[in-house]
Amino acid sequence: MRVLIIEDDQNLLETLITRFEKEGFLVDAADNGEDGLYKGQEYPADVAVIDLGLPKISGMEVIQTLRNDGFTYPILVLTARGSWQDKVMGLDAGADDYLVKPFHFPELLARVNALLRRSSGHSTPEITCDHVSLNTSTQEVRVEGRLVDLTSYEYKVLEYLMMHQGEVVSKTTLTEHIYHQDFDRDSNVIEVFVGRLRKKLKAADSDNKIIETLRGRGYRMRASSTE
Template sequence: MRILVAEDDPRLLVQLDNALQAAGYAVDLADNGVDAAHLGLTRPPDAVVLDLGLPGRDGLSVLRHWREAGSTVPVLVLTARGSWQDKVHGMDAGADDYLAKPFELEELLARLRALLRRASGLAHPVLQHGPLRLDTRTRALQVDGRAVDLTAFEYRLLNTFLHHPGRVLSRAELVEKLYDDAGERDSNTLDVFIARLRRKLPEGSIATVRGQGFKLQAPGA
């Protein structure tokens, strides 16, 4: 799954990038409001971490721009401002959650997981589908109660599938969620990762829908 981080503090931007990638996400970065506004609509992420004090275009303006354009992406607002009025302004502009600086990275990750679950209509950090059980807090997968190791790319793919079970995901959509903003996007390698993931799951778990993409289904369906 893909996260857009818009933050002008270079040190914090690197920390967030590292933490999110370590948690299994593909990450896009923006250090100003102009780039953030553009990326949020041209390469729609699954969630956004948005600082309000961005140069070029402030975070509230960026958020209003996305909402006016029809974007419903979950947005976690970051700010050094601590007054309740700033929280109200952020929520009224369309934010889904609010985190004041300084904060613990684990709390930010937990809030993001909750936003992603709610956006997919899920209520628990452990995603289950038939014999598959993926704990998004630890990235641990169990298949019929047996622990199965996943690479970073395999986790990103399975996490995406489990947030959209039964839905056909196009090749372009999966490639976007597989690679971060520095990664070389190659749709041919998607087949390699799909094949690797299939070997770790029960037969028939990932179906190919000709001309459309792939979907997670009940094994043997």
């Protein structure tokens, strides 16, 4: 998943980049509102963490502009302003959650993961698709209850597809959400990851088509048979 962080405290910004990357996120970062707004409009974020007290353009204005421009990805406000009035203003501007500094990173991570789940229609960390289950908190993947070992990029591809079950996801979209901008878009590495996932996710009686290929369009995680 791809997170946008807009924070003007350089030490905190660097810490958040390191911690989110350690958790497997692709991170875009900015230390002022102007740069952050540009990245929020031009980069394919899945979720954003935005400080309110930013130079050049305030965090409040960044949020309002993104919402007015039609960007719907979840936004968490991270700020030292702890009054209830500030919280109301942030939420009214279009934010989905609010965390006051100082904070503990595990709480921030839990809130971000919860926003990601809700935005894709899931209420718990456990996401299932037929015989495959994925836990976004522990990053464990199981096939028919059996734990499956995935590489970090295999997990990222599967997580994105699981979060968007039933949707057609292009190779370009997958690439944008797991790699930085300078990645070779003509590479067949996504095809390789999907091929490996199919083998690892195959159940005893499976037809091995839980991840479907739609020629010229991309991939689709087959929705659960109960849906």
